[in-house]
Amino acid sequence: MRILICCIGRMKAGAERELVARYLDRAKAGGRALGLSGFDVSEHAESSARRPEDRMAEEGGALLSAVPPGARLCLLDPRGKSLTSEDFAARIGRERDSGTGAFACFIGGADGLSPQVREKADLLLSFGAATFPHQLVRVMLAEQIYRATTILSGHPYHRA
Template identity: 65%
Template sequence: MRLILLAVGRLKAGPERELCARYLDRSAKGGRALGLSGPDVTEIGESAARRPEDRMAEEGAALLAALPDAGAVIALDPRGAEMTSEQIAADLAALRDRGSRSLSFVIGGADGLSEAVRGRADRLIAFGRATFPHQLVRVMLAEQIYRATTILAGHPYHKA
């Protein structure tokens, strides 16, 4: 199953980008033995529209256009369910085992996700109720993808 990280905005050079790349590289290496490929990263440009609802609509249309035709979608949304790392790993394994061709993790822009994107998602998850910068959310998601691969592989990293 192909893993995809789809996000509005671009990570600029710096520590967040380096840390994100490190976790994604580790995920790719560990995921191969688990029947996972990627994670591939697709960045969508931020909308320049003036009104938040217009920005969300434009970014949402671009996100939907970038999603594979078939495959599961998990979107990060503050109204989503809070999940443990074990639950994320179990979801990933269940989708893989059911033959899903891909799993896309979607991070919206500063204004959030459009209703169209929320409606397309198979699951909405949140990393708590606090607000985090998008750069850190991307790092946190990359780490959780890596952690999921270590859980599925029985690796001790998860216990650290």
């Protein structure tokens, strides 16, 4: 199963980009034996529409166009569920075991994700009630994906 991170906005060179790359490289190395692949990031331009609703619709369309048909959608959303790392790993494992071809995680723009995109979600995931910068959310997601591969493989990286 392919793991995809689809984001609105482009991350500049720097520490955050390096951390995302480091965690996804680690996930790639450990994920192969688990039947996980890809660990790709697709970045999409922020909409320049005037109204927030129009921006969210355009950005949502861009994100949806980046995933193959039948992909399971995990949307980062402050109104979503707060899962433990073990629960997130188990979710990825169940999707893989059920034959899902791709598991795509969406990080929306400054206005969030449109209700139409949120309705398509298989999982609304929250990293808590606090607001985090987009770059840090991407790092946190990449780390949780890497952590999921270590949990699924029994690697000692994750110590609860």
